[in-house]
Amino acid sequence: MITSFRWKIVVLSVLVVLATVQLPLVAGASKPKYGGTLRVALPAEPPGLDPTTHTAAVIDRVLYNNVYQGLVRINRDGEVVPSLARDWEVSEDGTVYTFYLREGVSFHNGKKFTSEDVRFTFERAMSDATTVPHPEYFAPIEKIEAPSTTTVRINLSRPSSIFLFNLARGDAVILPRGVEGLSSRPVGTGPFKFKTWKRGSNLSLTSYEDYYDRKLPYLEEVIFEFIGDVNTRITSLKSGGIDAIAYLSSPENAVSLKELGSIKVLTGVTTWEVILAMNNSRKPFSDPLVRKAINYALDRKEIIEGATFGFGKPIGSLMSPTNPNHLDLSWLYPHEPEKARKLLKESGYPDGFEATLTLPATYELSLRSGKIVADQVKKVGIDLKIEKISWAQWLQRVFTNAEYDLTIIGHSEAFDISIYGDPNYYFNYDNERLQRVLEKAERETDEKTRSQLYSVAQWIIAEDVPSAFLFSAPSLPAMRNEIMNWWKDYPIPAVDVTEVWIDD
Amino acid sequence: MPGYVTRKFIELIITLVLVSLAIFLVLRLLPGDPAQIVLGINASPESLARLRAELGLDKPLHVQYLNWLRGLLTGDLGNSIFYEKSVGALISSRMAVTIPLTFLATFLSITFALPLGIYAAIHHREPGDFGIIALSQLGISVPAFWLGILALLLFSVKLNLLPSGGFIEWGASPVGAIRSLTLPVVTLAIIQSAALTRMTRSSALEVLSQDYVTAARGRGLPEIRVLSKHVLSNSLISIITLIGLQMGQLLAGAVIVESVFHLPGLGRLLILAVEQRDLQLVQGIVTVLVGAIITINYLVDLAYGILDPRIRLT
Numbered sequence: 001m002i003t004s005f006r007w008k009i010v011v012l013s014v015l016v017v018l019a020t021v022q023l024p025l026v027a028g029a030s031k032p033k034y035g036g037t038l039r040v041a042l043p044a045e046p047p048g049l050d051p052t053t054h055t056a057a058v059i060d061r062v063l064y065n066n067v068y069q070g071l072v073r074i075n076r077d078g079e080v081v082p083s084l085a086r087d088w089e090v091s092e093d094g095t096v097y098t099f100y101l102r103e104g105v106s107f108h109n110g111k112k113f114t115s116e117d118v119r120f121t122f123e124r125a126m127s128d129a130t131t132v133p134h135p136e137y138f139a140p141i142e143k144i145e146a147p148s149t150t151t152v153r154i155n156l157s158r159p160s161s162i163f164l165f166n167l168a169r170g171d172a173v174i175l176p177r178g179v180e181g182l183s184s185r186p187v188g189t190g191p192f193k194f195k196t197w198k199r200g201s202n203l204s205l206t207s208y209e210d211y212y213d214r215k216l217p218y219l220e221e222v223i224f225e226f227i228g229d230v231n232t233r234i235t236s237l238k239s240g241g242i243d244a245i246a247y248l249s250s251p252e253n254a255v256s257l258k259e260l261g262s263i264k265v266l267t268g269v270t271t272w273e274v275i276l277a278m279n280n281s282r283k284p285f286s287d288p289l290v291r292k293a294i295n296y297a298l299d300r301k302e303i304i305e306g307a308t309f310g311f312g313k314p315i316g317s318l319m320s321p322t323n324p325n326h327l328d329l330s331w332l333y334p335h336e337p338e339k340a341r342k343l344l345k346e347s348g349y350p351d352g353f354e355a356t357l358t359l360p361a362t363y364e365l366s367l368r369s370g371k372i373v374a375d376q377v378k379k380v381g382i383d384l385k386i387e388k389i390s391w392a393q394w395l396q397r398v399f400t401n402a403e404y405d406l407t408i409i410g411h412s413e414a415f416d417i418s419i420y421g422d423p424n425y426y427f428n429y430d431n432e433r434l435q436r437v438l439e440k441a442e443r444e445t446d447e448k449t450r451s452q453l454y455s456v457a458q459w460i461i462a463e464d465v466p467s468a469f470l471f472s473a474p475s476l477p478a479m480r481n482e483i484m485n486w487w488k489d490y491p492i493p494a495v496d497v498t499e500v501w502i503d504d
Numbered sequence: 505m506p507g508y509v510t511r512k513f514i515e516l517i518i519t520l521v522l523v524s525l526a527i528f529l530v531l532r533l534l535p536g537d538p539a540q541i542v543l544g545i546n547a548s549p550e551s552l553a554r555l556r557a558e559l560g561l562d563k564p565l566h567v568q569y570l571n572w573l574r575g576l577l578t579g580d581l582g583n584s585i586f587y588e589k590s591v592g593a594l595i596s597s598r599m600a601v602t603i604p605l606t607f608l609a610t611f612l613s614i615t616f617a618l619p620l621g622i623y624a625a626i627h628h629r630e631p632g633d634f635g636i637i638a639l640s641q642l643g644i645s646v647p648a649f650w651l652g653i654l655a656l657l658l659f660s661v662k663l664n665l666l667p668s669g670g671f672i673e674w675g676a677s678p679v680g681a682i683r684s685l686t687l688p689v690v691t692l693a694i695i696q697s698a699a700l701t702r703m704t705r706s707s708a709l710e711v712l713s714q715d716y717v718t719a720a721r722g723r724g725l726p727e728i729r730v731l732s733k734h735v736l737s738n739s740l741i742s743i744i745t746l747i748g749l750q751m752g753q754l755l756a757g758a759v760i761v762e763s764v765f766h767l768p769g770l771g772r773l774l775i776l777a778v779e780q781r782d783l784q785l786v787q788g789i790v791t792v793l794v795g796a797i798i799t800i801n802y803l804v805d806l807a808y809g810i811l812d813p814r815i816r817l818t
Binding site: 131229393 | 547548550554555585587588589594597598669673765769772781
């Protein structure tokens, strides 16, 4: 009810704005043009094309909202907005969600979209026969009913405030009933349909002529080119071989590309939070004083300058600046080496200590930040030995077995603060108070109270610093000047090009 | 001859089995769980266990290996976890890039290297010889990725003559395919020909000092005939050995050039398979590569017999 009410207000205010502002004023800036082929470079290729059974963010980058749509989606401002459901209601106690589906929607295989498809999708995800990476997203679902072809009622066993957000993720996109072989042939309802996937090269989508919103998409064809080498991506953009780089992983190139004059680079934020994770069950990191000392020893400005050429955004807790619940706590631990030394003395390490900083060699941001971090903490007496390991080794040793002292890694999932409430996560961080607050926030149905609870959770984490929070990685999409309406921020791992057009 | 072929064939089988066993064991010893890589860092333990069972990773090692061998005997290399596609189909699609790349680069490298090497040998210790030595030294020391980037900047960004990377399939446009292979082939050929020029020069020098060359010249044979009949054909043994080695290297070792030019070749597929712990795919590629390298060696052996009748294939 609350969400539905809120959505109506948004619609209402848009109508008011449209009525008062003369339309030509808006359109006068430049009117979207139709047609054209957009070539987008991505650094990695998706492992199969089924976002519901694979967690790889790159599947969502290619397919989210372009090909696949959920009942709701995340828009460019990070809000949950209607997609296949045009509206919804939530019961007072927060356990019954009623979705009113959009009519006139068809899948790319020609079949009509109905409430039965929604039921099929969620029942498939919850079935034992399907391996999904995040069964917890669907765990609260008790019963799914389809009272009519355009209504779906979902009963939850307990209220879950994050349920709607979870339905907006790539994991919960709606599939056509009885579909198989999705890993090589995606079938969705989006404005683009799948055309070809040349493994090792590219994947192309073409506009879907029967898309329910007649105005979209603007582009005729989109080709995602998988170019692993950073220099090749840059030269391809310069030579016109591609039109856009979805993520500029080398921020130093942002400046030189802009200087060309023919290329623009947008600076936004992502859900990618780079943190210095500490093993809270190991000495000396089990002592909060030591963790605080490390935080005071860090100069985030220098780290952001060195690792991202100043494009990153400082963070103080694990909530992306793209999230409406975000609370800026980056000021909590300013760069005060004197205080760090004092805290170390108090905790019984007057001369500092030695530890190992394990870095995944595949992640440039981790490597760059790691060198600066090691240099900064050395000034207060903490001697870090840097150890570089492969991604597979990192997953095994650090993530699964928690055999590490310190590591630097980006956590890219949207809305993932709850990982600090899991004592078995690789941080080995067990804080009962935080666990209670997070649990409460997840059950809270009142939006305002919930937001306050998430503020409290962010505050507890920022204060107790189970990890040191470094920065939110910049989005930095780079493209030729004629590419219009690109997402500046990436509140969800998606390269949503449904509204992008080319001004040629 | 038939005995030779049978012997080589048995050799091939034994090598393949040993190599596949070694690769199989090494891959399982490497840290990194394929299921975790597929499902990512936030996957639940139940999902991981289920995927492991689906992939057959919960079975004992010897059962996994024997299953794979059984598949190999029926021509089935299994399925790639990453692409969820048959390994055989993936390898054959990559061959459309790797085979032309290997053969064209080798061909081009030979056309550079043989004349240059022989020229240098004839003009031993003259300015031309020093020039060629300096150039080939440069070619050996230049890293492939750097040369590739330079080529891209010049021919693609500045002159806009050739595509900046990617591969246009043969079926879509043969001209496009050749255009997308041009820069990578030239880059590889420059690097390969550097070593080959030096080898040609030193073997030709050795032959030039032989008595039969002096005798041939003494009999008044035209220089061109001396060079083609005596010098070149007698230097060819070591040259062909090097060409065989280089071709073997190109099949999987062109990975750096493949990355710079963003080509879907076999080398990149192998690297991806190792990174993703896509065990079936790694085993499949390595098996095919070992087979190809042994075949090349066999052809080189055959060439010895033709070039020098004293070498008998018994």
